[in-house]
Amino acid sequence: MLRVSDSSRDTAQGAGWGSAEPGAYKQLMPPHVRKVSWLDPRTLWAARNGVLASWFGDPTGRTRGRWVARRQAAGVPADKVFRREVPDRFSFMVIGDTGEGGDSQYAAVPGFLKTGRGTEFAVITSDVIYPVGSADDYGNNFFRPYRDYPAPIYAIPGNHDWYEGLGAFMRVFCGDTPPLAPAPRPRPLGRAWWRALLWHRPHPKDGQHLDEARKLRSAPGQQAEQPGPYWALDAGPVRLVGIDTGLLGTLDAEQGAWLREVSAGPRPKILLTGSPLYVDGEHHPCPIDGGGTVDDIVRDPEHHYVAAIGGDIHNYQRYPVQVDGRTIQYVVSGGGGAFMHATHTIPRVSVGGVTERDFRCYPLRGDSLAFYSRLYARRLRLPRVGLSESEATAVIAERLGVEPGRAPGPGTRVTRRTRLVASLLGAGGRPDRTSRFRLPVRKTYTQLFSPSSVTYTPPFFKSFLRLDVSAREIRVRCFAATGNRPQELDPPLEDEVVIPLERAL
Ligand SMILES: [Fe+2]
The missing domain is CATH 3.60.21.10 (Metallo-dependent phosphatases)
Structure with missing residues (x-):
């Protein structure tokens, strides 16, 4: 019988955040892996x-x-x-x-x-x-x-x-x-x-x-x-x-x-x-x-x-x-x-009669935003761009006007910084004042730049x-x-x- 552990909807650990024992999957990998670089x-x-x-x-x-x-x-x-x-x-x-x-x-x-x-x-x-x-x-x-x-x-x-x-x-x-x-x-x-x-x-x-x-x-x-x-x-x-x-x-x-x-x-x-x-x-x-x-x-x-x-x-x-x-x-x-293709750029869903109430996605949008913000924080060497999963979850809920997919940690506040990062990363797909400067995570850029989100450490x-x-x-x-x-x-x-x-x- 398959046991089922916490999912990303239950806890941040269920999404793969935090320190956890790394997977044993590496033992399955060949000794030499040719890394596909989509920017090469x-x-x-x-x-x-x-x-x-x-x-x-x-x-x-x-x-x-x-x-x-x-x-x-x-x-x-x-x-x-x-x-x-x-x-x-x-x-x-x-x-x-x-x-x-x-x-x-x-x-x-x-x-x-x-x-x-x-x-x-x-x-x-x-x-x-x-x-x-x-x-x-x-x-x-x-x-x-x-x-x-x-x-x-x-x-x-x-x-x-x-x-x-x-x-x-x-x-x-x-x-x-x-x-x-x-x-x-x-x-x-x-x-x-x-x-x-x-x-x-x-x-x-x-x-x-x-x-x-x-x-x-x-x-x-x-x-x-x-x-x-x-x-x-x-x-x-x-x-x-x-x-x-x-x-x-x-x-x-x-x-x-x-x-x-x-x-x-x-x-x-x-x-x-x-x-x-x-x-x-x-x-x-x-x-x-x-x-x-x-x-x-x-x-x-x-x-x-x-x-x-x-x-x-x-x-x-x-x-x-x-x-x-x-x-x-x-x-x-x-x-x-x-x-991973971003989910945080998916706008508030209203298509074919389906609304946010019935729509499901994985990763949750907050986790997707946290993932991409940290990726850019590393790439750009700007640590303040990186959002915690709680910050990202809270700001997504605010931008989309939806219940968060997982309760953000206690005391999480949506600040100007988190709003700015969410906006730059195209959260919610909503055009706004900063959208001209959005970093490339969606649409025409997706083909070229989302592939550059290849990472080699969890969560994947x-x-x-x-x-x-x-x-x-x-x-x-x-x-x-x-x-x-x-x-x-x-x-x-x-x-x-x-x-x-x-x-x-
Ligand atoms: Fe594909």
């Missing part, structure tokens, strides 16, 4: 294909079509539905944006293994491998961290997995699919020609160490093969539908048509996507080439979706949205391994989900990993929701 020009240059796709047109849909055709030629059914025999009651794990290979990924592993005991399988929702999805990074960023997870792991790709054309992902998750032949040469000086000229491609020797790395997860029970980058998995009463939103967070027309097809029928469904549909207090319905959106399909009452879980943003958020008298749980779960604010399925209901729980030993031994429960299935069946 070499990393940014290698990850340039997303920018090139937005400038010169996105070739992902066509490349994906070629991968899918190749899988079909190898015998994969056109509907891309596969099945797993499971007991009447079964459980599975969902973990997002894992593949950074450093402390923050490995810090989540002991809690993931403990919480994942007895689960039938796990799904990684996007960004399996940073920075560019290379085959040679699968050893330290996938096979090693999950070597002791005894069940299969399926995945959907994120934008980072596409930065080298998805070849490594297809080898690892899709039956060792061999590389695609080079695409035909585009017309000189056209947009596609410029794109091809500047395009980042895998190193010719990439993947030499893959066979060695695979030995780390070579037990028969760990083997997994999925139909392609997008798929549907029938397990017990539910269908999981994994989509591939590519480099730019969109769906090609062929995948859109497939999604409509596999979404039909009374079986309750959970969407798994690299691009969350509700995130940071906003609705992002995810366009499909040729018309319509992914969220149109999710909301259609004929399709019986009960939840849509997305990665991409490296924290946890939940929006229970009322759709025609039903509740669909829209979840962000991208806190499985990479640097990592999270993952365990879903327990029966014929009557699905229980979704978000567990946390701080990087400290107490939370490795008893992963704290940060959120829980039970989805009844009767009405969908």
Whole structure:
């Protein structure tokens, strides 16, 4: 039986603050870790294909079509539905944006293994491998961290997995699919020609160490093969539908048509996507080439979706949205391994009928603000910029006009200094007098600077989900990993929701 310790909603220690015994996760790490620096020009240059796709047109849909055709030629059914025999009651794990290979990924592993005991399988929702999805990074960023997870792991790709054309992902998750032949040469000086000229491609020797790395997860029970980058998995009463939103967070027309097809029928469904549909207090319905959106399909009452879980943003958020008298749980779960995206910049939530009363996030906004304020205090060598978790919690409650997620310590006062720091760090996302001078933690800056929040000491604010399925209901729980030993031994429960299935069946 899983014991559950204090969460970040109970105590500051539950959030990982204060001095605690460090986690044992370091023993799982390889002797030499290549630290991903998101400010290193070499990393940014290698990850340039997303920018090139937005400038010169996105070739992902066509490349994906070629991968899918190749899988079909190898015998994969056109509907891309596969099945797993499971007991009447079964459980599975969902973990997002894992593949950074450093402390923050490995810090989540002991809690993931403990919480994942007895689960039938796990799904990684996007960004399996940073920075560019290379085959040679699968050893330290996938096979090693999950070597002791005894069940299969399926995945959907994120934008980072596409930065080298998805070849490594297809080898690892899709039956060792061999590389695609080079695409035909585009017309000189056209947009596609410029794109091809500047395009980042895998190193010719990439993947030499893959066979060695695979030995780390070579037990028969760990083997997994999925139909392609997008798929549907029938397990017990539910269908999981994994989509591939590519480099730019969109769906090609062929995948859109497939999604409509596999979404039909009374079986309750959970969407798994690299691009969350509700995130940071906003609705992002995810366009499909040729018309319509992914969220149109999710909301259609004929399709019986009960939840849509997305990665991409490296924290946890939940929006229970009322759709025609039903509740669909829209979840962000991208806190499985990479640097932490801020939650304190999420404005007072009012979207799709969801307000602060029903919205949940992890880390709590106060903890996110304390984390970032201390990060900048260290970077800028200005200790007064650093806020204690109590100060940050109190100032967030004041700015948003909400009850604090956790009671701040006794005697905590909101001072001019705490207000100024909160304002500079974009707390609450509210524009005000100082917003012109906000430090870069959100929006356009997020891509470039939030990644620089990579840290190597707790608290890491990592999270993952365990879903327990029966014929009557699905229980979704978000567990946390701080990087400290107490939370490795008893992963704290940060959120829980039970989805009844009767009405969908
Ligand atoms: Fe990511």
